[in-house]
Amino acid sequence: MYKKIILLLVACVGLGTARAQDNNPNLGIIPAPVSVKKTSGAFTLSQETTLLADSVDNKAVIFLADYLKNSAMLHIPVKQNSGTIANNSIVLTSVGTDGLPAEGYRLTITSGNVTIAARGAGMFYGIQTLIQLIPANKSATAKLPCVQIEDYPRFGYRGLMLDVCRHFFNVQFVKKYIDLMAAYKFNRFHWHLTDDQGWRIEIKKYPKLTEIGSHRTSTVIGNYHDRTPQQYDDTPVDGYYTQDEIRDVVKYAADRYITVVPEIEMPGHAMAALASYPELGCEPDLGYQVQTTWGISKNVYCPSDKTFAFLEDVLTEVMELFPSKYIHIGGDEAPKDVWKQSEFCQKLIKKYKLKDEEGLQSYFIQRIEKFLNTKGRSIIGWDEILEGGLAPNATVMSWRGEQGGINAAKQNHDVIMTPGSGGLYLDHAQGKLSTEPLTIGGFAPLEKTYSYDPTPEELNNDQKKHILGVQANMWTEYIATENKIEYMLLPRMFAVSEVAWTPLANKNFKDFSEVRLPNHLAWLDKNGFDYRVPTAIGAKDSVGFGTTMTVNLKPPVTGAKIYYTIDGYTPRETDIEYTLPKTYNVPVDQYRELQTIVITPTGKRSVVTRMMIYNKKPLPPVVYQGNNQGLRYELIPGEYNSTNDFKQSADGADSLISKSFNINPFRKNGGFAIIYNGYIRIDSDGFYGFSTSSDDGSTLLIDNQLVVDNDGKHPISAKSGGIALQKGYHKFTLKYFNVGTTGSLKVFITIPGKPTGELGSDLLYN
Known part of the structure; x- marks a missing residue:
């Protein structure tokens, strides 16, 4: 029984020929081959197919014969390749391997025959590719797409x-x-x-x-x-x-x-x-x-x-x-x-x-x-x-x-x-x-x-x-x-x-x-494996600024379903199934939140994604007339569980200036908290993303509004958020605490139209 399970395991996936090949240049094969040249027609693999090999006791040949028997329901004996190739044959040979790099193979499928030309490990890898092309429906016959594949590894x-x-x-x-x-x-x-x-x-x-x-x-x-x-x-x-x-x-x-x-x-x-x-x-x-x-x-x-x-x-x-x-x-x-x-x-x-x-x-x-x-x-x-x-x-x-x-x-x-x-x-x-x-x-x-x-x-x-x-x-x-x-x-x-x-x-x-x-x-x-179910293709956690939300999603697992909500509650299979692209209009000063989840045929679930779009005016700037770069900070010793456990001193003790978020000099003091205060310069109206990566907790506020909540005791963890801001200066507050010996803190900003990068002192003032 265990042998049968193992042979099923290496079957991978049957990709069949029903799918439009124009949209599948690599025929579904993982890892993608060096060269794939599709031709018209198909080879019919059946009980009448002959398996010919230069060496019938080659371990790669035996592997394929066992797979065909136990996973494809095809009891095809291995025969010695005499050089005369009849139609409806799978031929495993070292002939035709000239110029192939180590571990390489050439797989040719015509309507009449399948040929794998390779030596040593290359034969085994050619067989693995062939197996991926066999539909995994356990039928006594299978249609294989006609193709010429030349393949070899990038690394040894x-x-x-x-x-x-x-x-x-x-x-x-x-x-x-x-x-x-x-x-x-x-x-x-x-x-x-x-x-x-x-x-x-x-x-x-x-x-x-x-x-x-x-x-x-x-x-x-x-x-x-x-x-x-x-x-x-x-x-x-x-x-x-x-x-x-x-x-x-x-x-x-x-x-x-x-x-x-x-x-x-x-x-x-x-x-x-x-x-x-x-x-x-x-x-x-x-x-x-x-x-x-x-x-x-x-x-x-x-x-x-x-x-x-x-x-x-x-x-x-x-x-x-x-x-x-x-x-x-x-x-x-x-x-x-x-x-x-x-x-x-x-x-x-x-x-x-x-x-x-x-x-x-x-x-x-x-x-x-x-x-x-x-x-x-x-x-x-x-x-x-x-x-x-x-x-x-x-x-x-x-x-x-x-x-x-x-x-x-x-x-x-x-x-x-x-x-x-x-x-x-x-x-x-x-x-x-x-x-x-x-x-x-x-x-x-x-x-x-x-x-x-x-x-x-x-x-x-x-x-x-x-x-x-x-x-x-x-x-x-x-x-x-x-x-x-x-x-x-x-x-x-x-x-x-x-x-x-x-x-x-x-x-x-x-x-x-x-x-x-x-x-x-x-x-x-x-086949009963555990795996991380990806979120729906086209869905990801995001916060945007605009008047409409257009949604176009696809299941990341063939046969899986996508469910969604717009009421703020976590989606499940009792909610509406997503089937067609959707567009939501967002009234002024309102927002839409679309939550999605993927549920596979066996009940495995993805994490929930949240896509939000606001139709709100960006926050206006605050008055700031200085030009002093860097943030003021206050170091607060002690052990904490949350950024809510400590406050800034009333006597203005945050008089020290920092031009970075490097907390390493403070770690020698044991447990501590730190509050950074100042202003951030925004150079154009738009929606700005912020994130923190911290060990332990951190929270980031803009104009006293919570934007990033990465609070609590935890190892290195990244959290993000966003806010619409007008050009000018805005109040900036960052709170962080550290427990133990492994603290770290980084802060990132996503400026509209630019990739995410670390937030530097060139935008921060006090």
């Missing part, structure tokens, strides 16, 4: 990462994750197996790693800085993979042309290992425990001979399980506090004439790299491995923005781009935090992920050759269930596949999101 490294340390996921789910990867032409599964919160791989020589290190007693409740003091759920988290299970997953992935890249973290993120074997730390009597909260632990491996012997033993067993060229050794977020205080570490720095503790980390990484190089393997590390000097043959995975990757490429090191700032951290929110399940913070909507380009313009052509590819990461601090992983993964995984595979010139977000994606989401919906 196309990765997805799964963190199983913070929360454990069983082998069956890992295989499901790999199946999705295979269907969308990913070829690297980065398996994050060790961290502070759990050790998840059996190591025979060190049984305590799983006896102790795979178990934590509890987990912090909510975001780790939501509560002071932190609270815990008293629920143990356990789990690890036996070596037999590891071998099973590695083979399963290899059968789908996916290489599993294991990650064994060092020298930081080591609390699970230190709890198991305290002698590996610089303070063995400290009483290490598997960490029950998130964040960065100051406890790291001590760079002793005992530690290196342990790590070499561990890596030896890891290499026996994983044939991957690369072994990921982490290297990120390794505080040097313990090393600075350790007499042993300070002697080691002097002994090897290292510059400082960063040099000691470089020594640590290089020693591990030399060991792995002797075994014919290479290391990948997060971009912190650049600190103190990069190991000679290391590949850098750039996650803290692109700069680490840029620096590494300029030093002629290979790079995999995976920056959170590029929308590649799939644990980041897909919409406003107030509408999303709990996340670590950050903001990575589908369009941001899709628009990422892994090759920075700062690099020249030779340096760009060192960009091996791209990877998206699924960290699971706040993802405890399989359903939530699917929700965070889908549909952004489809966008990443196109970033990794499709030529830059062929990418088109409108075609991706409005033409191709709806059918892929419909397949997910029908």
Whole structure:
């Protein structure tokens, strides 16, 4: 039964031939191919079709035969290709592959035959494209559009990462994750197996790693800085993979042309290992425990001979399980506090004439790299491995923005781009935090992920050759269930596949999101996947200024329905179904608010969108005759839960002037609030948008009217609003408070006719 489920999983979506192809230049295929040339006619796939292959035991050929049998109800035996091709055949051959780049394929569908010309992985990817063209109606016959497709990947490294340390996921789910990867032409599964919160791989020589290190007693409740003091759920988290299970997953992935890249973290993120074997730390009597909260632990491996012997033993067993060229050794977020205080570490720095503790980390990484190089393997590390000097043959995975990757490429090191700032951290929110399940913070909507380009313009052509590819990461601090992983993964995984595979010139977000994606989401919906339902095409939160509101919407999921209200209440399936474009006239001094929701055939729901339009005169300016740039501010110490909890002093204590909203200098004081007061200069009549991005709460008022409400204790969250203003000066008030150690504040303005940008001191006065 499970085998059948997996084969259904990789079927993706049947696109059929009923839809007008003129509006579907890529035939619904994700990721979009290099070249698609449509021709007239169709091929009829039926029980009489013959499957011919140069090699009948090729794993890609077997994969297609199993799919046709279990998902398309077509029991078509594989026959040896003798060179004589009869009509009504699917031909899988290496003939006709001249000039194809690595992993490329040529798929030709005529009314008589289907031919996939490819070698190795290219054959598998051609088969995945063919599967996407087969209607998913489980009929014994299917019509395939005649077409010529030539295709190959933009990047050789196309990765997805799964963190199983913070929360454990069983082998069956890992295989499901790999199946999705295979269907969308990913070829690297980065398996994050060790961290502070759990050790998840059996190591025979060190049984305590799983006896102790795979178990934590509890987990912090909510975001780790939501509560002071932190609270815990008293629920143990356990789990690890036996070596037999590891071998099973590695083979399963290899059968789908996916290489599993294991990650064994060092020298930081080591609390699970230190709890198991305290002698590996610089303070063995400290009483290490598997960490029950998130964040960065100051406890790291001590760079002793005992530690290196342990790590070499561990890596030896890891290499026996994983044939991957690369072994990921982490290297990120390794505080040097313990090393600075350790007499042993300070002697080691002097002994090897290292510059400082960063040099000691470089020594640590290089020693591990030399060991792995002797075994014919290479290391990948997060971009912190650049600190103190990069190991000679290391590949850098750039996650803290692109700069680490840029620096590494300029030093002629290979790079995999995976920056959170590029929308590649799939644990980041897909919409406003107030509408999303709990996340670590950050903001990575589908369009941001899709628009990422892994090759920075700062690099020249030779340096760009060192960009091996791209990877998206699924960290699971706040993802405890399989359903939530699917929700965070889908549909952004489809966008990443196109970033990794499709030529830059062929990418088109409108075609991706409005033409191709709806059918892929419909397949997910029908087959029981959880995913984030996009809002209706054409609907988004907005506030405008005018006399009419015109609405033209389309469902983002094939078969879904759109419901709407104009009475201010949240729409649901009991409200009016949207079917045709609508235009609302707005009387003077009134407004219209249209709320919409998408509900899929299985009952999944999008977030609600609110589109508002005002027919009101802009607010007149206030009197201001000065010319002093910057805002006055007052700093108010204390712990607060809301911007309503504090007030400006009556004695005019807000006498200090600031030309920015940088709150970092105030964070050292612990909890605090701050009120900015002054005026904003508006250069033309119009509707102005404002937004704040803050950790914790912020509210913005113009002429004493609340425009942005981003209040409350929360991680980084963005909220927006708008107001119609006349040319001149308007009173400006911003209130903010911070709890804990992770505060931040940014303010943005959208001027009519211009893109959104940070609000600068050139518009602010006191």
